[in-house]
Amino acid sequence: MEGSERDYVQSLERGFAVLLAFDEDLTNPTLAELAAATGLSRPAVRRLLLTLQRLGYVANEGTRWSLTPRVLAIGQHYTASNARIELAQPHLLRLAERTGESASLAELDGTEVVYVARVPVRRIMSINVAVGTRVPAHATSMGRVLLAWAGPERISAFLDETPLDTRTSRTVTDPAELRLALAQVREQGWSIVAGELEDGLLSASAPVRDRSGRVVAALASSTSTGRSDPATLAAEVVPMLVETAGAISAELGYDPRPARVARDGFF
Numbered sequence: 001m002e003g004s005e006r007d008y009v010q011s012l013e014r015g016f017a018v019l020l021a022f023d024e025d026l027t028n029p030t031l032a033e034l035a036a037a038t039g040l041s042r043p044a045v046r047r048l049l050l051t052l053q054r055l056g057y058v059a060n061e062g063t064r065w066s067l068t069p070r071v072l073a074i075g076q077h078y079t080a081s082n083a084r085i086e087l088a089q090p091h092l093l094r095l096a097e098r099t100g101e102s103a104s105l106a107e108l109d110g111t112e113v114v115y116v117a118r119v120p121v122r123r124i125m126s127i128n129v130a131v132g133t134r135v136p137a138h139a140t141s142m143g144r145v146l147l148a149w150a151g152p153e154r155i156s157a158f159l160d161e162t163p164l165d166t167r168t169s170r171t172v173t174d175p176a177e178l179r180l181a182l183a184q185v186r187e188q189g190w191s192i193v194a195g196e197l198e199d200g201l202l203s204a205s206a207p208v209r210d211r212s213g214r215v216v217a218a219l220a221s222s223t224s225t226g227r228s229d230p231a232t233l234a235a236e237v238v239p240m241l242v243e244t245a246g247a248i249s250a251e252l253g254y255d256p257r258p259a260r261v262a263r264d265g266f267f
Contacts, residue, residue, distance in 0.1 A: 148215075
């Protein structure tokens with residue numbers, strides 16, 4: 001349930017803004033660099049850094065700041081409290097062994113897809129993929145699976161509000177074309193995306209459902225166009241992917257069979 005503006009703690013928002021400003025481009029930023037990245041004043045950033053330092057989430061050496069390993073505990077708490085990640089892990093391992101390719105589980109967070117579990121087999125392409133990695137939903141097979149079953153209102157809001165950035169020459173950036181692609185995903189029950197996030201990157205995904213039938217995650221198998229092609233992936237990997245996604249869904253309590261209706265006192 002959403003609270004009122006009176007319940008909103010702006011200082012907490014600003015604290016997270018500072019933590020999230022640390023990335024591959026700002027691994028050891030100065031206070032001034034963090035202020036520029038967050039749009040906050042230097043005095044405000046200084047107070048936030050000192051608070052985070054006292055809590056053990058950041059450290060400084062001279063004028064530069066860095067994250068500490070304690071920030072990893074935030075993600076660990078999510079993993080520990082999310083039953084589907086633990087349930088999915090052995091299934092991901094078996095899928096990776098059967099296909100010889102990396103297997104991943106991802107969830108939708110706003111306009112992006114976040115990897116929540118992964119079994120890497122080999123490093124593919126130049127993207128450094130690990131748990132917590134975020135990728136744009138529109139350019140990935142996982143994102144299309146998650147969007148396809150997100151509901152008409154969520155899809156419309158996504159298409160109206162999200163810039164469909166060009167990642168490669170193959171990236172679908174036209175909202176009408178993406179809407180058609182999502183309809184196809186719903187119809188066939190899985191998604192394949194080739195070379196839209198990065199040239200040569202090829203992946204297939206299938207939906208994972210909870211007890212109510214809601215799609216809560218996407219299961220993916222990733223490879224490269226040098227090792228496979230969309231037709232081969234559809235014929236050889238998608239059946240295993242759909243089967244594995246179904247097994248994870250079953251463990252989450254999903255039953256695809258229609259509910260039986262009582263007639264005249266009998267079932």
